Each structure stands twice: as structure tokens, then as C-alpha cells.
Amino acid sequence: MKKSTFKTLLVAFLAISMFLVGCSSKTNQNSDDEKDPVVKEETPAKDTLVYGRGGDSVSLDPISTTEGETFKVTENIFETLVSFGEQDTTINPGLAESWTVTDDGLNYEFKLRQGVKFHDGTEFNADAVVFNFNRWMNGNEEQFPYYTMFGGYKADEGHVIQEVTAVDANTVKFVLKRPQAPFLKNLAMSPFAISSPAAIEKQGEAYRANPVGTGPFKFVEWKENDTITLEKNADYWQAGLPKLNKVIFRVIPENTARLNALVSGEIDVMDGLNNSDEATVLANENLQVLERPSMNVGYIGLTNTRKPFDNKLVRQAINHAIDKQSIIDAFYGGTAQPAINPMPPAISGYNDAIEPYPYDLEKAKALLAEAGYADGFTMDLWAMPVARPYMPEAMKVAEVIQASLAEIGVTANIQSVDWATYLDQAKNGEYDAFMLGWTGDNGDADNFLYTLLDKDSIGSNNSAMYSSDELHDILIQAQTEVDEDARNELYKKAQEIIHEDAPWVPLVHSIPLLAAGKDVVNYKPHPTGSESLINVEFAK
Amino acid sequence: MAQLAKKTTNIKVVPVEEEKLVPPWKEAWLAFCKNRLALIGLGIVIFFIIIAFLAPIIAPYDYKAQKLVDRFQAPSSQHWFGTDDFGRDIFSRVLFGARISLWVGFFSVLGSVVFGTALGIIAGYYGRWVDAIISRIFDIMLAFPSILLAIAVVAILGPSLQNALIAIAVINIPNFGRLVRSKVLSVKQEEYIMAARAVGMRDSRILFRHILPNSISPVIVQATLAIATAIIEAAALGFLGMGAQPPTPEWGKMLADSKNYIMQAPWTLFFPGMAIMLTVLGFNLMGDGLRDVLDPKMKQ
Numbered sequence: 099m100k101k102s103t104f105k106t107l108l109v110a111f112l113a114i115s116m117f118l119v120g121c122s123s124k125t126n127q128n129s130d131d132e133k134d135p136v137v138k139e140e141t142p143a144k145d146t147l148v149y150g151r152g153g154d155s156v157s158l159d160p161i162s163t164t165e166g167e168t169f170k171v172t173e174n175i176f177e178t179l180v181s182f183g184e185q186d187t188t189i190n191p192g193l194a195e196s197w198t199v200t201d202d203g204l205n206y207e208f209k210l211r212q213g214v215k216f217h218d219g220t221e222f223n224a225d226a227v228v229f230n231f232n233r234w235m236n237g238n239e240e241q242f243p244y245y246t247m248f249g250g251y252k253a254d255e256g257h258v259i260q261e262v263t264a265v266d267a268n269t270v271k272f273v274l275k276r277p278q279a280p281f282l283k284n285l286a287m288s289p290f291a292i293s294s295p296a297a298i299e300k301q302g303e304a305y306r307a308n309p310v311g312t313g314p315f316k317f318v319e320w321k322e323n324d325t326i327t328l329e330k331n332a333d334y335w336q337a338g339l340p341k342l343n344k345v346i347f348r349v350i351p352e353n354t355a356r357l358n359a360l361v362s363g364e365i366d367v368m369d370g371l372n373n374s375d376e377a378t379v380l381a382n383e384n385l386q387v388l389e390r391p392s393m394n395v396g397y398i399g400l401t402n403t404r405k406p407f408d409n410k411l412v413r414q415a416i417n418h419a420i421d422k423q424s425i426i427d428a429f430y431g432g433t434a435q436p437a438i439n440p441m442p443p444a445i446s447g448y449n450d451a452i453e454p455y456p457y458d459l460e461k462a463k464a465l466l467a468e469a470g471y472a473d474g475f476t477m478d479l480w481a482m483p484v485a486r487p488y489m490p491e492a493m494k495v496a497e498v499i500q501a502s503l504a505e506i507g508v509t510a511n512i513q514s515v516d517w518a519t520y521l522d523q524a525k526n527g528e529y530d531a532f533m534l535g536w537t538g539d540n541g542d543a544d545n546f547l548y549t550l551l552d553k554d555s556i557g558s559n560n561s562a563m564y565s566s567d568e569l570h571d572i573l574i575q576a577q578t579e580v581d582e583d584a585r586n587e588l589y590k591k592a593q594e595i596i597h598e599d600a601p602w603v604p605l606v607h608s609i610p611l612l613a614a615g616k617d618v619v620n621y622k623p624h625p626t627g628s629e630s631l632i633n634v635e636f637a638k
Numbered sequence: 639m640a641q642l643a644k645k646t647t648n649i650k651v652v653p654v655e656e657e658k659l660v661p662p663w664k665e666a667w668l669a670f671c672k673n674r675l676a677l678i679g680l681g682i683v684i685f686f687i688i689i690a691f692l693a694p695i696i697a698p699y700d701y702k703a704q705k706l707v708d709r710f711q712a713p714s715s716q717h718w719f720g721t722d723d724f725g726r727d728i729f730s731r732v733l734f735g736a737r738i739s740l741w742v743g744f745f746s747v748l749g750s751v752v753f754g755t756a757l758g759i760i761a762g763y764y765g766r767w768v769d770a771i772i773s774r775i776f777d778i779m780l781a782f783p784s785i786l787l788a789i790a791v792v793a794i795l796g797p798s799l800q801n802a803l804i805a806i807a808v809i810n811i812p813n814f815g816r817l818v819r820s821k822v823l824s825v826k827q828e829e830y831i832m833a834a835r836a837v838g839m840r841d842s843r844i845l846f847r848h849i850l851p852n853s854i855s856p857v858i859v860q861a862t863l864a865i866a867t868a869i870i871e872a873a874a875l876g877f878l879g880m881g882a883q884p885p886t887p888e889w890g891k892m893l894a895d896s897k898n899y900i901m902q903a904p905w906t907l908f909f910p911g912m913a914i915m916l917t918v919l920g921f922n923l924m925g926d927g928l929r930d931v932l933d934p935k936m937k938q
Binding site: 353354372374378424425427428493494496497498500501504511512514 | 702703704706707709723724879883884885895897898899901902
């Protein structure tokens with residue numbers, strides 16, 4: 099008996115020591131890797147910012163996607179010819195110091211900043227700009243989905259840019275086929291950031307994971323679905339900037355888990371703060387709440403090419419069946435605005451004369467009956483798997499909608515899938531109805547109406563597959579219209595058409611919340627949803 | 639040597655029991671009744687079964703009726719267990735949740751018992767390469783952590799309660815298969831089986847009339863305990879969003895939906911959590927009691 103106990107103990111002891119040996123070599127390695135920089139950083143001032151967010155970037159080549167998590171990172175690696183104001187969408191110099199426009203709105207000439215270098219050491223000049231634009235216009239929707247902002251691709255009739263030429267090393271000239279009112283605003287958008295031609299040629303397909311720009315931070319490393327690390331660009335053209343030495347974007351999908359990480363100091367800034375958690379953050383003296391100026395819309399897309407949503411009456415019925423205000427009260431802390439149109443009221447051209455579809459289940463049932471669906475139908479309702487600024491708790495909102503739809507006899511099965519697949523399948527029109535949203539990229543009505551609902555945008559951002567020739571004509575006319583008032587009239591008309599056809603259920607315009615440690619200063623959330631961290635620093 | 643010894647004892651035991659004229663089930667029942675913990679377990683299980691059947695009658699509210707103005711009401715005389723983030727009555731949801739959990743528990747285990755027993759008998763009785771193949775498949779399945787395997791199965795079939803049930807059934811098959819196989823291996827050496835073979839009885843008759851009834855008692859014990867595990871696994875899948883889909887009031891799903899509000903409204907987690915804990919406890923106590931009664935090795 100004694101002997102066997104002793105033996106057991108011995109074996110157990112050996113086994114445990116094996117485990118410990120196994121563990122220790124690993125932990126040693128880890129601590130070797132991680133300790134060094136930590137020690138270095140903490141002795142002087144803190145200069146590494148960890149940004150916690152809900153989803154990973156889809157790509158780091160900004161032109162290859164339309165997705166916001168990408169821009170959050172690339173906004174720091176790249177720069178655009180012109181740039182937005184710190185917290186608005188006014189146009190300011192960027193890589194171009196100055197520019198001139200001819201009166202007909204067809205010729206733009208940009209004077210480029212001199213002495214700017216890409217992170218790979220190559221020179222930023224007019225040829226680099228021409229190279230980038232040629233790359234994009236010769237591509238297609240698959241490769242460069244956002245390039246549709248310029249009316250399509252090189253071979254397309256609607257394509258706005260006739261040619262881009264280098265006048266001299268520091269002057270670029272754009273010749274347009276027709277005027278495009280939001281042209282400068284488009285150029286300032288994150289996807290149209292200038293990449294290093296040398297890097298693109300060298301990397302080929304791999305460029306999407308090895309970005310090289312001119313921005314304040316250099317790309318270091320991307321661990322998929324985990325972290326993206328950037329470090330200070332020591333040769334940045336603005337002296338003394340950026341103030342941070344290192345930025346780490348970390349993915350923590352769950353909003354609450356992310357908040358816990360913030361509370362424990364693992365991260366310094368988080369986006370996607372649940373409205374229900376705002377009070378918790380305010381009560382914590384080490385934390386602050388940051389509000390992002392609202393420029394977004396959260397909506398349910400009703401795929402117009404799929405039964406039964408190919409029927410306008412059904413789409414209108416769904417619009418009548420959803421109680422936006424109670425969704426806002428429950429899941430947006432009552433701070434969001436119920437959406438009536440596909441664009442937020444702050445944007446010029448907003449039509450405030452449009453009467454929203456009232457929440458009226460009887461009316462909804464009547465419309466369904468008229469459409470031939472008196473007994474209702476069954477559909478899939480897709481809900482985003484991640485927290486988005488326009489919808490921090492999509493699954494919950496989906497459940498509310500599911501319950502509302504049940505009252506008019508419509509059975510909605512809630513579905514979800516990972517974020518990249520979700521966007522892809524929605525884009526291809528594979529969903530009956532899906533929840534999605536949009537944060538404006540340039541503060542122009544065109545960036546909502548044309549980008550999201552024009553027939554040109556099917557395959558990029560018009561996931562509802564809504565196609566209206568009447569709307570298309572108006573939107574194109576509005577793009578070329580240089581007179582502000584006339585242009586706004588056109589957009590108002592466009593919103594009437596969209597309201598009548600009801601391709602979506604516009605849900606909310608939210609005020610997205612971020613939370614940060616109290617020591618984070620100069621963090622200015624931008625209405626477009628992605629901001630450069632160039633001025634951010636830690637309080638001493 | 640050991641087998642020989644067993645054979646002889648068995649031969650003696652069988653006629654002795656018949657002489658007593660007390661049916662074995664009655665003897666087992668009496669022994670079970672003496673085990674107080676087992677009776678408590680049985681009581682809990684019966685309690686939840688009754689709840690499951692009477693849920694529509696007892697429940698004061700529609701389990702899926704949302705009332706957003708009434709979110710996060712603390713437990714009160716109106717809402718015994720409070721309300722969740724949609725203003726739904728948690729008491730009603732827990733009651734209806736009992737139906738789902740028991741349903742998944744019973745039927746997934748029934749599935750694994752049927753398939754596991756069938757495979758186990760085949761493997762044990764025919765031996766050789768049939769046994770080798772079936773046993774290796776079992777080994778492979780047992781090498782995976784069960785919840786991981788369940789997730790894999792659900793990932794292939796798509797998330798739904800029914801697929802979660804199938805997944806749980808699948809992952810439990812090898813447990814029953816191995817159990818039955820080992821039992822069959824010993825039973826088929828018995829003289830009465832040899833005798834049956836000698837008189838030319840068909841394989842199927844030997845299997846189902848003689849081997850199966852004599853191998854089933856450990857399966858019953860294992861099944862009772864497996865229901866408890868199955869309920870937990872169903873809750874885990876629900877928690878991961880791979881089981882019941884909204885608005886189904888599955889307990890695990892209720893936990894997942896409420897976990898963000900643990901500070902704000904702890905009752906949204908407490909009651910479904912308690913329900914899971916109690917049913918599982920009930921089945922475990924009952925299973926332990928049954929094992930004491932039915933397993934001859936434990937009899938003393």
C-alpha cells in the first residue's frame with residue numbers, strides 16, 4: 099500500500115514537472131519578447147496606444163474594400179491628396195498643397211507637397227499619383243469596389259475621369275469628362291490614399307497585407323483577427339508628429355469584453371461602446387466617453403431582386419411594421435434619431451418634407467394582403483455579427499424586428515455569419531433581408547444616395563440590389579450640377595423616389611460612442627468613422 | 639483464468655435469483671428507494687418533467703412577447719423572475735426552456751443509445767475487422783473534446799436546435815458503443831449463448847433476445863448520466879449561438895443573451911443558470927442511484 103502510494107506520488111510529481119518544463123520554456127520566450135519593449139516604454143512617458151475594436155480589417159490596401167475597420171488603420175498609414183477637417187468634412191490640403199479648378203469644373207490641377215517620402219524610401223511625386231489612379235481605373239468592382247465613386251471604371255461610359263497626367267514632378271492634372279460636384283470630397287476619402295508604386299509592383303497580390311504609404315505611421319505587423327501594429331514614421335513630413343511611438347489595433351469582438359479590457363488597462367481606446375454601458379464608463383474616474391459626430395445610417399436592406407421583396411408593397415409593409423423609436427430607446431440609450439431617409443439630416447440636400455412610414459401593423463397587414471401575402475411568409479433576416487457604429491447590438495435589434503414581423507404573420511429566421519462573409523454575401527444579393535449601415539465618407543449626399551442605392555453601385559455597396567432608372571438619372575445629374583441649390587433640389591427629389599420604392603427600412607442615425615482612458619488626449623473622433631491618430635498623445 | 643471464474647459464478651447466480659421469485663426490477667426499485675439522494679434526484683427530474691408538460695398552463699406570459707418599456711424589471715409579484723433585455727418574462731421563458739432542455743436531453747441520448755448500442759453489439763459480437771474498424775472510429779471520436787466535435791457537427795449542419803440535438807447525439811455514440819461492446823464481449827462467452835449457437839439459433843435472435851437484454855443495464859445507468867451531460871452541452875451550444883435560435887427560450891441561449899447585463903440585471907442570468915444546474919443535478923443524482931442499484935460491482 100505504502101509503496102504504491104509512493105510510486106503514484108513519484109509518477110505524479112514527474113508528470114507535473116514535465117508540464118511545468120513545457121510551460122516555462124514558452125512563458126520565458128513570451129516574456130523575453132514582450133518585457134523588453136514594455137520596460138523601455140514605461141520608464142519614460144507612455145507612448146504606445148492600444149486601440150480595441152470589434153472586427154479585424156478586411157485588407158490594408160484601402161482601395162480594395164469599402165469596409166470601415168480597414169480605414170481605421172489605413173488612415174494612419176496613408177494620406178490622400180486633400181484631407182478632411184479634424185472633425186468635419188471640409189476640404190483641406192493633404193499631399194497636395196494647393197489646387198486650382200477651371201470654371202467649367204473639368205480641369206483640376208494639384209501642386210504636390212515636396213520632400214515627402216513613402217515608407218519604403220521612394221519619392222512621392224506626380225508619377226506616383228498617376229500610377230495609383232491608373233491602377234484603380236483599370237481595375238474592376240471586384241478589385242477596387244470604391245472606385246465607383248468616380249462613376250465606374252475606365253471603359254465605362256459613366257466614368258468621370260478622362261485622364262490623370264503628371265505636368266511636372268510636383269504637379270498633377272485631372273481632366274474630367276463631366277463636372278463632378280463632390281470630386282474633391284471624393285479625393286479626400288480614405289480609399290483614395292496614395293500607395294507606393296514600387297511597393298505595389300514588388301508585392302503584387304500580397305500588397306493588401308503589406309501596405310506602404312506616406313502617413314504618420316508605418317505598418318509593422320498584422321496578426322489576423324488579433325492585432326495590427328503600426329510604428330512611428332520617423333521621416334514624417336510634419337515635424338514633431340506623430341506624437342505616439344506605436345499604435346496597436348486589437349480585435350476584441352464582444353463590446354462588453356472590450357470595455358473590460360479598457361477598464362483593466364489592456365487597451366487605451368475602444369470603439370463600439372454599448373449605450374447601456376455609458377453610465378459605467380462615466381462612473382469610472384479613469385475613463386472618458388468620446389462621442390463621434392453622427393454621420394451614419396443603420397438600415398435593413400430588403401433585397402429587391404428576391405421574392406417577396408421584389409414587390410414594392412411588401413417592402414412598404416415591412417417599413418410600417420418596425421417600431422424604430424422603441425428600438426432606439428432600448429438599444430441606443432434613446433440618443434439616436436429614427437431614420438426616415440437613407441441619409442442623415444445634417445447633410446445638405448436632406449429632404450425633411452418626407453413623412454416617415456408610421457408604425458402601423460394594421461396598415462402593414464393590409465399592404466401584405468394587397469401584395470398577395472395575406473398569410474405572411476418566411477424569410478431569413480441577417481444580422482451583423484459585429485458591433486458597428488450605427489448598430490452596436492445588431493443581434494438584439496434583429497430580435498425586436500423578428501417579434502414585430504411575427505405580428506404581421508412574417509416569420510423571420512435570424513441568421514449570422516462572420517463579418518467578411520456577411521459583407522460579401524450581402525453584396526452579392528444572397529440575403530432576403532439584412533441589417534447593415536453606412537458611415538458617410540465625405541459628408542456629401544452623393545456618398546449616401548449614389549453610393550448605396552444607385553444601380554451603378556450594385557455589386558459594391560447597393561446590397562439591396564435596388565435599381566431605378568429614374569433615380570439614376572437624377573443622381574447623375576446631381577453629380578454634374580455645380581449649383582448648390584439646384585443640386586439639393588435634385589437630392590430631395592431622389593429621396594422622394596427612394597421613399598416611395600422603399601428598398602430599405604431606414605432605422606437610425608446613431609451617435610456612436612467611444613471610450614478611452616482619461617490620460618488619452620487629443621483623440622478627436624471623425625464623423626467618417628476613421629481618424630488619424632497623428633495628434634493623439636498621453637497626458638504626462 | 640478470470641473468465642473461467644466469472645463463468646462459474648454466473649451459472650450459480652442465475653438460478654438463485656429465479657428461485658427468490660422477486661422480479662429483478664422490483665428488487666432494484668426497493669434498493670433505489672433506500673437511497674435518499676437518488677430519490678431527491680428523481681424528484682427533481684419529475685418536477686422538471688411536469689413543468690415542461692404544463693408550461694403553457696403555468697406560464698403567466700407569452701415567452702416571446704416583447705415589451706421594450708418593461709426591460710430589466712427586477713423580480714416582483716408581476717414578474718417572478720424579472721424581465722430580460724426585451725422585457726420578456728423570465729419565469730415564463732425558464733418554464734418553456736425546460737421543454738427544450740429535456741427534449742434535447744432525452745432525444746439526443748436516445749439517439750446515441752440506439753446507434754451506440756447497435757454499433758457496440760455488432761463490434762462485440764462479430765469481432766475481428768468489424769470490431770477493429772468500429773472501435774477505431776470510436777477512439778478517433780473520443781480523442782476530440784466532445785464540445786469541439788459538437789461545434790464541428792453544428793458547423794457542418796448549420797446552427798439550429800435540431801442540429802444541436804443531432805450533434806450531441808453523435809458525440810455520445812462512442813461512449814455507449816464502447817460500453818455495450820465490452821459488455822457483449824463478456825456476455826457472448828456465456829454458456830447459454832454457446833448453447834443457443836449450438837442449437838443453430840440465428841445470429842439476429844441471439845443478439846436481440848439474449849445478448850442485448852443481458853447487456854443493457856449499464857446502458858441505462860450511462861444514459862441517465864448522459865442526459866445531464868447532454869443538457870449541459872445543449873446549453874453550451876446555445877450559449878455559443880450554435881444551438882437554439884432566437885426567440886427560442888433555451889437556457890444556454892438565455893445566459894448568452896444576458897451576459898452583458900450581469901452587473902445591471904443579475905436575475906437575467908441567475909434563473910436560467912439555476913434551472914440548468916438543478917436539472918443536471920437531478921439527473922446526476924438519479925444516475926448515481928441507478929448505478930448503485932444496477933451495477934453488481936457496486937452492490938455490497
